[in-house]
Amino acid sequence: MAGNKFDVVVVGTGPGGYVAAIRCAQLGLTVAAVEDDRPGGVCLNWGCIPTKALLRNAEVVGLLERAAEFGITVTGWQADYAQAIQRSRRVADRMAKGVEFLFRKNKITLFHGTGSLAGRGTVAVTGKDGDQTLEAGAIILGTGSEPKSLPGVVIDETRIISSNGAVRNEVKPASLIIIGAGAVGMEFADVYRAYGVEVTVLEALPRVLPVEDEEVSAQIARIFTRRGIAVKTGVKVRAVVSDKEGVSVEVEAEGKVERLRADQALMAVGRAARTKGLGLEALRVDMERGFVKVSPTMETSVRGIYAIGDMAGNQLLAHKAMAEGVVAAEAIAGRSPRPVDYGNVPSCTYCRPQVASIGLTEARARASGQEVAVGRFPFAANGKAVALGETDGFLKVVADNKSGEILGVHIVGPEATELIHEFVLGRTLEATLEELIHTIHAHPTLSEAALEATLAALGQAIHM
């Protein structure tokens, strides 16, 4: 390595970028990483990790509220929202430091600043430490995404906030309107509601968590409503206007216009690729619907330039970005990596109860023309779940009747996001229902629901 010359320069150190950088280093390449924030990207600093810390707080609050159920009397307890935010910041800091440590361990040079393409093998870095030019054998772009808004609605992060503001604001509003009932919207609804905020969730599509199975959406909507969250689906947001006292949201449903008021509005309508100022246009990097177009080995239309993670489309999920980072690194190192199987990326929402899924929903499986077998098992019939006092939800297996192929699995319930991996692995190995039912599941565990739902798909459920 002479000066600023590297085999690989990674721009952006979110979960895609830092994994790609480490994998490149493991494969013997010299690596530089460019980051304009802290290493770890949105995921570690402002997304996945801090929100999981907040959701854990919400869970603890929920348990304290239910203490009497367990015969425990707790008096005089208080849940301080500012401290919840502070705890989540500590968690994020620790994880970001972890990435810095991994960079040092793998001898990855970290440049603080904003990276952009200055040519096919050149990355320009501008930042506090002055401008630099890095020469790269290959470039991996992983600049991620940022919250989208609705047309004409400006996110000011005080009245109209995005997830970026929500994870930072130590002062909670008294009332909040969340626009968008995807994973982000539902997770913040859970956190804020646990801390006593009046929460209204608006969704333009007919159901919450619209990409999940219909039964999952219905179950979550019921539970949220029971908890005092106002859930309004099939409503169109016509205007969001902020003033000194709060925000007004004008919504339209079935031709009727309604005006809602709250202290704040949280925009959770999706995320857009962060590609501005990267220099993609000058190099004529092909785009597709706002995302960078990539090959199965994550290479863009320009040779030697790779794009991974949210900016490369498909699911905007950290774990997908990590998998893509590995593929890009191995391709650059001259290996022939197995492309990411986008049909087998688990989707997880960490609200209470958790939601996790893999593969096709029942409706999509049926629409594909296959003969479908469905097995369901409610956690109310699972011993471990009853012992935990977490009986809301179910596990549903959708399979091809003929071959026993696991087409999709949908879970609402305790630790759903952990339970899903049995099926993700099963699908990777192309296991069929047969292999699952011959896998002994320890008793008592939540995982027994996986076994029982699989048995149910074959018409052999024992505990139902």
Next chain:
Amino acid sequence: MITKVMMPKLSDAMETGKVIQWLKKEGEPVKGGDVIAEIETDKANVELEAFGSGVLRKILVQPGGQVPVGELIGIIADPSDDVSGLATAPVAANLGVSSAPAPSAPLVAVPDHETYRSVPATRTVVPATRAVAVAAAPVPVAGRVKASPLARKVAGQAGVDLRLIQGSGPGGRIVRRDVEAAATAPRMAPPPVPPARPAASVPARAAFVVPPRPEAEYDDVALSPIRTAIAKRMPLAKAPIPHFYVTADVAMDRAWALRAELNALEGQPKVSVNDLIIKACALALLKNPGVNASFQGQGIRVHHRAHIGVAVALDEGLITPVLRDCDVKPLGQIAVESRDLAERARGGKLRVPEMTGATFSISNLGMFDVDEFSAIINPPEGAILAVGSVVEKPVVENGEVRIGRRVKLTLSCDHRVMDGAMGARFLQDVKRLLQEPLRLLA
């Protein structure tokens, strides 16, 4: 681990099955997926695959033995497993024609007390299938076949031999997409099959020899399972279905010329007249879905895929393997697949899914020099096309007599499903497609 080998249920109607022969001997090692025996069902001979690995410890039903579905016919286990409890239970092998367990002879022993000769209907089947089995016996693979469970299942259903596939998964593991690719790829040239028994296929050209008069005054021939099935089903087809018939005379000159041209192309599959007719019917069925329909009691099911049953004559009876999605398959693929199906039907090598699900059938007796005939509908299909010989004959065109090639097509229709005009329109379309045969290549 002990794996019980049961008589499989290979079709809804199947009640009993007969062991034709074991392809593994007692004491021989067996891997999951190995073909261990050949089974004769009411419709065809099929191969039985092992579900578990180990050693074929016990053969409980000898060749010729017929047992009910679900009956234990053999045991696969590790050499150390104790199978005595299972193996001592002798299995009734005496439901049908044959009885004597005669492990060394594939033929059924003739009981002494009979005064006439009971000819097992499978007599000719056994050597034939064995010959095929030998010819097709794959090179033994070294080690076990690495394949995912799903790949194994799909392969079993699609009739794909995993031993012949190159896996694309980690370490060469065969995964589902490999099997699917193998199943949809045009089959490699079917394995060389010893020429089928001549009797069935060679028309009048051969010397005309009257066989010597047998001593017995008559032979009582036991019904083969396939004959039993035909005897049981045909009255249920012919009697309750109100058949009507539509016949057309089709000029085949251009189809004949096109076929000659196609077959002159090097490296192209050889196309038969029947293949052209299959393709023409498939396209006409799509245009006339009313003919591609089944009577369902309360309603009519109209099919939007042309799965065409192609009747194949065997010595012991008729069998109709199904050529799927003929509407979308190119002619060359139809040619390759129909030949492969027919050959495997003759060799008793059809897989179960290849025998069900037709939406329409074609019966061609052209090779027997018949002008025309009418066929019995194969329920639940709504129609069947009977094809005569393509003959040269004088035809009158524009007031002049010339020599033309003609074939007579007769459509048998279920009047509950369709009326005369609908059948006629379909036949008109078939005729047009055959007379403008380039449309079959479009």
